[in-house]
Amino acid sequence: MKFYRTHVLVAQDTKSILAGSKRIEETLIEEIKLAGLENEIRVIPTGSLGYSENNQVAIAIYPDNIIYAPVLTSSVKEIVEEHFLKGRIIKALAHPMKHKEISMEERTSENQLNIDVQKRIILKNVGQINPESIHEYIAADGYMALEKALSEMTPESVIEEMKTSELRGRGGAGFPTGLKWQFTRPNPGPTKYVICNADEGEPGTFKDREIMEGDPHKMVEGMILAAYAVGGTDGYIYIRGEYNLSINRLQKAIDACYEYGLLGKNILGTDFSFDLCIHTGAGAYICGEETALINSIEGKRGEPRKKPPYPPSQGLWQKPTLVNNVETFANVPAIINHGGEWYKTLGVEGSYGTKLFSLMGDLNWKGTIEIPFGTTIGKIVDTIGHGVRYDRVLKGIILGGSSGSLIVPGELNTPIDFQSLSRIEAGPGSGSILVMDETRCIVDICLNIAEFFRHESCGKCTPCREGNAQICHLLEMISYGYGLPEDLEKLERIANTMMETSFCPLGQTAPSVLLQALKKFRGEFLAHIDENICPAGVCEINFVEEECSCG
Amino acid sequence: MEEKKHLLEQLHEIQNNDDKHYLPKEKVVELAKKHGYDLAQVYGVETFYTMYSTKPRGKHIIRICENQSCHMANSKKLIRHMEAILNISVGETTEDGFFTLELSSCLGMCSVSPAMMIDEVPYGNLTEDRIDEILATYKEDK
Numbered sequence: 036m037k038f039y040r041t042h043v044l045v046a047q048d049t050k051s052i053l054a055g056s057k058r059i060e061e062t063l064i065e066e067i068k069l070a071g072l073e074n075e076i077r078v079i080p081t082g083s084l085g086y087s088e089n090n091q092v093a094i095a096i097y098p099d100n101i102i103y104a105p106v107l108t109s110s111v112k113e114i115v116e117e118h119f120l121k122g123r124i125i126k127a128l129a130h131p132m133k134h135k136e137i138s139m140e141e142r143t144s145e146n147q148l149n150i151d152v153q154k155r156i157i158l159k160n161v162g163q164i165n166p167e168s169i170h171e172y173i174a175a176d177g178y179m180a181l182e183k184a185l186s187e188m189t190p191e192s193v194i195e196e197m198k199t200s201e202l203r204g205r206g207g208a209g210f211p212t213g214l215k216w217q218f219t220r221p222n223p224g225p226t227k228y229v230i231c232n233a234d235e236g237e238p239g240t241f242k243d244r245e246i247m248e249g250d251p252h253k254m255v256e257g258m259i260l261a262a263y264a265v266g267g268t269d270g271y272i273y274i275r276g277e278y279n280l281s282i283n284r285l286q287k288a289i290d291a292c293y294e295y296g297l298l299g300k301n302i303l304g305t306d307f308s309f310d311l312c313i314h315t316g317a318g319a320y321i322c323g324e325e326t327a328l329i330n331s332i333e334g335k336r337g338e339p340r341k342k343p344p345y346p347p348s349q350g351l352w353q354k355p356t357l358v359n360n361v362e363t364f365a366n367v368p369a370i371i372n373h374g375g376e377w378y379k380t381l382g383v384e385g386s387y388g389t390k391l392f393s394l395m396g397d398l399n400w401k402g403t404i405e406i407p408f409g410t411t412i413g414k415i416v417d418t419i420g421h422g423v424r425y426d427r428v429l430k431g432i433i434l435g436g437s438s439g440s441l442i443v444p445g446e447l448n449t450p451i452d453f454q455s456l457s458r459i460e461a462g463p464g465s466g467s468i469l470v471m472d473e474t475r476c477i478v479d480i481c482l483n484i485a486e487f488f489r490h491e492s493c494g495k496c497t498p499c500r501e502g503n504a505q506i507c508h509l510l511e512m513i514s515y516g517y518g519l520p521e522d523l524e525k526l527e528r529i530a531n532t533m534m535e536t537s538f539c540p541l542g543q544t545a546p547s548v549l550l551q552a553l554k555k556f557r558g559e560f561l562a563h564i565d566e567n568i569c570p571a572g573v574c575e576i577n578f579v580e581e582e583c584s585c586g
Numbered sequence: 587m588e589e590k591k592h593l594l595e596q597l598h599e600i601q602n603n604d605d606k607h608y609l610p611k612e613k614v615v616e617l618a619k620k621h622g623y624d625l626a627q628v629y630g631v632e633t634f635y636t637m638y639s640t641k642p643r644g645k646h647i648i649r650i651c652e653n654q655s656c657h658m659a660n661s662k663k664l665i666r667h668m669e670a671i672l673n674i675s676v677g678e679t680t681e682d683g684f685f686t687l688e689l690s691s692c693l694g695m696c697s698v699s700p701a702m703m704i705d706e707v708p709y710g711n712l713t714e715d716r717i718d719e720i721l722a723t724y725k726e727d728k
Binding site for chain 2: 049050053090235236237238239240241244276277278314315316317318319331332336393394395396402403433437467469471475480483486487490491493
């Protein structure tokens with residue numbers, strides 16, 4: 036094996052590629068060759084480094100532990116000549132880490148707890164290894180958990196370990212993962228399915244993409260472990276059709292696993308066999324609901340099924356089926372490696388471990404973060420997001436996506452964990468944090484959400500199909516200045532009916548942000564209706580003229 | 587491992603191999619016959635999912651996002667701009683059959699919003715000028 040004195044990691048996630056990281060990588064290789072260093076310095080593509088701002092490319096240099104950001108094609112020559120040839124760090128280009136969330140040492144060491152706000156367990160390898168190389172994943176202790184499980188543990192003890200960890204599903208509902216596995220295991224085979232729900236469609240959510248683009252093997256290992264535990268024989272990764280980069284990297288990961296005997300017949304020389312393939316979705320938000328997803332794989336419209344029977348007893352093609360989210364599976368290898376008790380040292384009681392969040396909106400820094408449960412919302416906004424941009428005032432936060440909840444500044448001290456959030460009628464949901472500043476109009480935001488759900492309702496049940504359309508219509512009228520005083524009660528009545536009577540979680544949660552907005556920002560709705568004013572100046576209000584006398 | 591062929595994947599295949607990026611009726615009927623699908627089921631599926639089209643589309647498909655984060659980054663204005671320069675409305679194809687303009691649900695690029703995809707290539711941090719630049723690069727390969 037060839038030895039290199041220096042490794043240069045170039046971020047190649049969607050965001051970095053957009054900012055031109057491919058070009059930077061090519062230029063680096065070129066310049067290194069020109070300097071005659073191609074046998075000493077190796078350029079490696081990797082996932083998101085977590086440092087780059089919008090439209091910027093970041094590179095990391097090991098073993099020097101230096102991050103250069105932003106890197107432009109014009110600065111590559113200088114980096115090669117100064118840093119690689121002469122060994123001098125270019126201070127002007129080096130990333131000012133003290134302003135950032137974490138330093139390199141902290142992100143590489145797994146045992147330092149709560150030193151800073153972020154804690155990388157799931158994203159440990161993201162930005163550290165080449166996601167397209169199984170060797171690098173194995174070198175970073177990859178597939179060690181699988182080897183341990185297959186050689187030392189029974190399927191039952193894997194499930195026990197998962198139960199000890201008290202990991203809760205990361206798809207939104209928060210169901211205990213170990214229990215789900217336990218329910219699936221005793222159901223008779225021979226065929227049993229393990230499905231990864233990678234249909235990340237909740238508006239404002241892009242955390243699963245970070246795993247699939249940056250460390251696809253971790254998720255695949257989690258799935259193989261799950262299959263071993265529940266007796267799974269066949270697996271599907273149901274992924275959005277729009278996530279091309281994720282699809283390509285996952286396919287490479289699966290191919291490598293087959294080549295190395297980690298998938299297929301007699302995995303690692305044992306009796307355990309498991310097949311895995313990718314199934315591409317075709318653009319339907321409802322397919323994030325597990326039974327709709329199952330219908331979709333069966334080649335049907337993505338409409339949800341009646342529960343019970345639940346998928347663990349009758350799922351895909353009526354066979355026992357386990358469905359978990361990408362992030363849930365990505366947690367599994369660390370739990371098997373270090374044990375469920377170790378996992379419980381992270382987070383807070385009832386919500387153990389770390390959680391990924393997509394941070395966006397009116398913030399100074401946006402991107403995917405990983406925090407231990409128990410961190411307060413305010414700390415995330417201030418420390419990781421570096422506060423509201425343009426020094427504006429925070430108006431509210433939509434937590435957990437369009438079907439999530441609305442947080443107001445008075446609730447910023449709430450820790451992010453299942454219990455604390457449920458006290459303010461919220462939940463981590465899909466893991467998105469959308470920050471809104473004072474210039475945002477709540478009616479406009481609610482209308483945008485309603486338009487989304489009107490489009491995405493599958494149409495199977497009346498409350499959701501008609502309710503979303505009616506909410507949309509009423510909000511549209513209010514935003515144009517044609518709202519009536521009784522409209523707010525009407526909205527509440529429709530929303531409550533939907534929550535109580537819709538067939539599946541889509542309809543039940545679609546009006547939740549609206550209901551909270553009506554409570555927390557009622558004055559703003561009234562201003563649109565009574566005074567024909569949009570306080571934030573967003574809505575295009577048509578002033579209602581005196582009624583026409585010609586009738 | 588497949589117990590059955592997967593209908594969604596088969597439809598993707600037909601659509602991806604079609605010059606006009608849609609599901610021609612005769613191909614769909616042929617598929618249904620070959621695999622014993624109920625034609626109504628196939629039609630139900632192709633009209634349910636937004637990525638499929640039963641009508642011919644342009645050479646390049648522009649999918650622009652209009653969800654929360656992009657909406658807050660003023661994507662409405664960009665959509666209007668796009669409609670104006672292409673001289674079509676959302677859902678239509680330009681007269682020369684070069685571009686089709688569609689809306690998309692969240693593309694998961696909220697940290698670089700507003701965002702869009704042209705065919706399989708994502709673009710973020712869009713402005714009106716940036717859109718003009720990007721569209722010009724496509725027109726060059728015409």
